Amino acid sequence: xxxxxxxxxxxxxxxxxxxxxxxxxxxxxxxxxxxxxxxxxxxxxxxxxxxxxxxxxxxxxxxxxxxxxxxxxxxxxxxxxxxxxxxxxxxxxxxxxxxxxxxxxxxxxxxxxxxxxxxxxxxxxxxxxxxxxxxxxxxxxxxxxxxxxxxxxxxxxxxxxxxxxxxxxxxxxxxxxxxxxxxxxxxxxxxxxxxxxxxxxxxxxxxxxxxxxxxxxxx
Numbered sequence: 001x002x003x004x005x006x007x008x009x010x011x012x013x014x015x016x017x018x019x020x021x022x023x024x025x026x027x028x029x030x031x032x033x034x035x036x037x038x039x040x041x042x043x044x045x046x047x048x049x050x051x052x053x054x055x056x057x058x059x060x061x062x063x064x065x066x067x068x069x070x071x072x073x074x075x076x077x078x079x080x081x082x083x084x085x086x087x088x089x090x091x092x093x094x095x096x097x098x099x100x101x102x103x104x105x106x107x108x109x110x111x112x113x114x115x116x117x118x119x120x121x122x123x124x125x126x127x128x129x130x131x132x133x134x135x136x137x138x139x140x141x142x143x144x145x146x147x148x149x150x151x152x153x154x155x156x157x158x159x160x161x162x163x164x165x166x167x168x169x170x171x172x173x174x175x176x177x178x179x180x181x182x183x184x185x186x187x188x189x190x191x192x193x194x195x196x197x198x199x200x201x202x203x204x205x206x207x208x209x210x211x212x213x214x215x216x217x218x219x
Contacts, residue, residue, distance in 0.1 A: 001050050003036050003040055005033050005036045008028055010081070010082070018177035018181055019178075020165065022165055026161065027162055028078065029076075030155075031161050038063070041155040042067060058147060068219065069143070072144060073123055073142065073157070081183060085180070089107075099133075102133070111156075113171070114137075114138055116157050121159040123144075124136065124137075124155065124156045126154040126155075126187070127145045128151040128194050130149065132151055132195065134153070135187040138151070153194070
């Protein structure tokens with residue numbers, strides 16, 4: 001099974017002035033593509049060649065895991081973004097956030113602090129845990145919450161290639177810009193779908209497959 005590079009759900013210049021066309025050309029057109037090329041070369045003729053990406057992420061180690069997870073993480077990240085003003089988290093999902101974090105402002109502050117404080121490269125995730133509540137977790141390098149049995153809802157890429165051309169070492173400015181681009185309608189759809197799946201033992205595989213069919217997770 002050849003892994004393909006998914007197209008961006010928007011034009012290269014659509015996220016300006018927050019994320020530039022030049023950044024996306026490098027981020028998606030070079031870095032993301034490189035992970036796809038690397039993985040296809042690594043799995044050719046191996047037991048991973050005909051396995052879906054999510055399974056590879058769960059069971060593989062080393063370079064195969066790193067490249068597979070980076071493909072999935074990047075595709076998920078780009079799908080979280082929308083080139084329109086989405087500054088306000090409101091409605092039913094805001095109530096969900098308040099139930100887990102106390103307030104929307106505390107949720108944002110916690111997410112931003114987690115993103116700024118992650119040492120080196122990695123990802124910040126909003127996830128649903130087996131109890132149905134929401135958490136913010138840090139994952140270094142290619143870390144992916146599917147490995148922990150958690151359902152990902154939102155992620156922010158804090159590898160330098162995601163922001164250095166636009167913000168240099170000012171990660172905090174990038175995080176604030178990222179926040180203005182979050183597609184909260186999509187995040188809420190992911191959450192709603194995840195809560196409707198049923199028993200926890202079915203959550204991960206069912207969520208990833210079915211939500212991909214619905215366009216909520218591109219993987």
